[in-house]
Every structure is written in C-alpha cells, then in structure tokens.
Amino acid sequence: MTEIARRPFDGAEEQAIAKDFAALSARHTAWLEGRGLTSRPWFILGSAPDPHVPEPFPARTAHIHVKYAGHAARQHGLPPGDLTFLLTKTKPEDIAGLELRAVLRxxxxxxxxxxxxxxxxxxxxxxxxxxDRERDAFIIGTLGTLFGGSGDEIRPSNGVALIAYAIAVGIPQIIVAGISLDSDGYAYDRSARTRRHLAEDRAALAVVAERYPQVTTTEPGLSRATGIPLLASVAAG
Known part of the structure; x- marks a missing residue:
C-alpha cells in the first residue's frame, strides 16, 4: 500500500510516535558531536532547480545535503556534504562521484x-x-504534528524532516536552500517531475517560521510562501 493510500495518523498515534523524542534527540546530538557538526551553522541544500547560494557563507558552515543534492552542490562549486541524508533504496549510481563525509540513512x-x-x-x-518512525518523531517533536490531511501525503518531505532534525539537535543557525513549493524537476535533472508533499511542506514550514527564528532561507519564493525570513545577506542584496 502506498503512502498516498494511507490515512493520516491521529493525535494519539502521533503522541505515541514522539514519546521518546527527547532521548532520540540526545542520541543523535551525541553522534553529531562526534562528527564535529553540532556547534556550526548548517546550510541545508535540497535539489530544487536554481538554488540560491549565499555569499559569503557564515564562518564554519557545515554543508548538509538532502538525498542527491550533492550533485547540485558540485554544479555551484560548493564543497562536499559534511552530512548527507540518504534512503535505504539509494543506488550507487545515484551518488556516483559524490564524497560522503557522513551519512544519515x-x-x-x-x-x-x-x-x-x-x-x-x-x-x-x-x-x-x-x-521512518524516528523521522516522524523529529517532525512531531519540533512542529507538533505530521500535517497529514493538509494534502495527499501523510507527512512532509524529507527536506522538511531534515530541517526538523536540525532544530531538534540544537543547531544554532539553519540556512535552507534548494527547497521549493512551486517548481518541479531537480537541479541536477531538469526532467519534469511533479513535486510531492507541497501542502504538507507549506503547512510545516509556516510553523517553522512561527517558532524557530534560527531558521532562514536564501530562497525568496520560499520566504514569501511560508514566512521563513530571508538570510540577512540575501535580503540586503
């Protein structure tokens, strides 16, 4: 059965999923500390076409890639991902040529x-x-719900899940790029592909904007759609 055919989780189910949120966050914070990633700004890069790259980056920025965004990073002359969020079903050809310094799978x-x-x-x-359940726990623990019922999906995209993850482990500054609510395709593959999770992402990112001022974006369209503030250097430009 596909996710589209599944019903959204109800409130009691979401509470059960997130009951170990604090301990889960602590375990992942400890792993990230061992990789030297917790006290640095994070630049989270998705794969939407034409990402806006900040200039300059904050000092000691960690480059965080959603799935195969490392290919887009290479196109823009950016360094390899310090952390890459991958799926179990990721194939070697999907990440061929990418340097993976650390992987959240x-x-x-x-x-x-x-x-x-x-x-x-x-x-x-x-x-x-x-x-999968822990990913959902990070979303519920930071944003309050999975936003099932906002659209056709039962949760936001993995890009939003990674933002929730960064919030949960206490990253002090989170800059989001390459995430779009109005464009299809990918930066490294311009083939037209319908983007999923749009309604869920819009609702989730609006909550991010309300609750977490440490999250900014370089994408003007994403800022307008969700209320997440533009990174200061982008807004000034």
Whole structure:
C-alpha cells in the first residue's frame, strides 16, 4: 500500500510516535558531536532547480545535503556534504562521484549494527541510521504534528524532516536552500517531475517560521510562501 493510500495518523498515534523524542534527540546530538557538526551553522541544500547560494557563507558552515543534492552542490562549486541524508533504496549510481563525509540513512528498522552505532556515538561512525518512525518523531517533536490531511501525503518531505532534525539537535543557525513549493524537476535533472508533499511542506514550514527564528532561507519564493525570513545577506542584496 502506498503512502498516498494511507490515512493520516491521529493525535494519539502521533503522541505515541514522539514519546521518546527527547532521548532520540540526545542520541543523535551525541553522534553529531562526534562528527564535529553540532556547534556550526548548517546550510541545508535540497535539489530544487536554481538554488540560491549565499555569499559569503557564515564562518564554519557545515554543508548538509538532502538525498542527491550533492550533485547540485558540485554544479555551484560548493564543497562536499559534511552530512548527507540518504534512503535505504539509494543506488550507487545515484551518488556516483559524490564524497560522503557522513551519512544519515533512513531505514525501516534498526539492525543490531545500526543500534550499536547509534548507542555508542564515541565510535564516531560515519553512518547513522534513522528509522521512518524516528523521522516522524523529529517532525512531531519540533512542529507538533505530521500535517497529514493538509494534502495527499501523510507527512512532509524529507527536506522538511531534515530541517526538523536540525532544530531538534540544537543547531544554532539553519540556512535552507534548494527547497521549493512551486517548481518541479531537480537541479541536477531538469526532467519534469511533479513535486510531492507541497501542502504538507507549506503547512510545516509556516510553523517553522512561527517558532524557530534560527531558521532562514536564501530562497525568496520560499520566504514569501511560508514566512521563513530571508538570510540577512540575501535580503540586503
């Protein structure tokens, strides 16, 4: 059964999903600390066409890539991702030529190995698993709901999930680029593809704008649609 055919979670189900949010956030914060990523600004790059790249970047910016956005980063002369959010179904050809310094990988459930990597962050494992349920817990824990019923999907996109993740682990400054609510296709593949999660992303990002001033965007269209403020250097330009 596809996600489109599933009913949205109700409030009690969402509360059950997010009940371990604090402990989950602490475990991932510890893993990120081992990678030197928690005290730095994050530049979260999605794969929407024509991303707006800030100039200059804040000092010590960590480059965070949603799925295959590393290809778009290369097109714009940006460094490899310090953290890349990938799926279990990611194929080698999807990430061919990309340098993956650390990977947050979405999966159905934890294996014994992924539990060890998660629970013993001092191992400084290059890869950390995030289950589907844990991804949902990060969204609910920071934004209050999965926004099911806003549109045809039962949750926002993985780009929004990564913003919620960054908020949950205490990243001090979060800059969002390459996320769009009005353009199809991808920066590295201009083939027309209908973008999903639009209603859910719009609703979720409006809550981000209301609650989390540390989140800004370089995308004027995204700012207008959601209320997330433009990065100061972009607004001044």
């Amino acid at each position: 979405l999966c159905k459930r934890h294996s014994p190995l992924t539990r060890i990597r998660r629970d013993l962050p001092f191992l400084r494992a290059k890869e950390c698993a995030l289950t």
